Amino acid sequence: MAEKSRTGHQNAVDRVLAAQGFAVDLPVIGRVRIPRPEHLAYYGALGVLAAAEIIEWPVALVLATGHWLIEDQHNRIAHEIGEALEEA
Incomplete structure (x- = not known):
């Protein structure tokens, strides 16, 4: 029964995290998580602004890092919600 609960727990967590983006397996690097399109657009816009010397x-690096940290915190919260739902 504990194994079934663990499997269900992992499925719930995986579903919550899958809603946040997807991952790609690269040959040398390994598994790389790809952000959602709106996050990619944000990072791309920062790159364009920096390349055009507008900022x-x-x-640009500080803004991108702050955005990434907030997204990472959101993913942790989603993981905890998945765990809480599985325990309920």
């Missing part, structure tokens, strides 16, 4: 590269 400085360090500012």
Whole structure:
């Protein structure tokens, strides 16, 4: 029974995380998570702004890092919600 609960738990967590994007297996690098299209657009826009020298590269890096950290926190919260739903 514990194994069935563990499998169900993992399925719930996987479903919650799958809603946040997808991953690709690359030969040398391994599994790389690809952000959702709106996040890719954000990172791309920062790159274009920095390349056009509208904003400085360090500012673009700080903004991208902050965005990534917020997204990572959101993924952790989604993981915890999945665990809580499985336990209920």
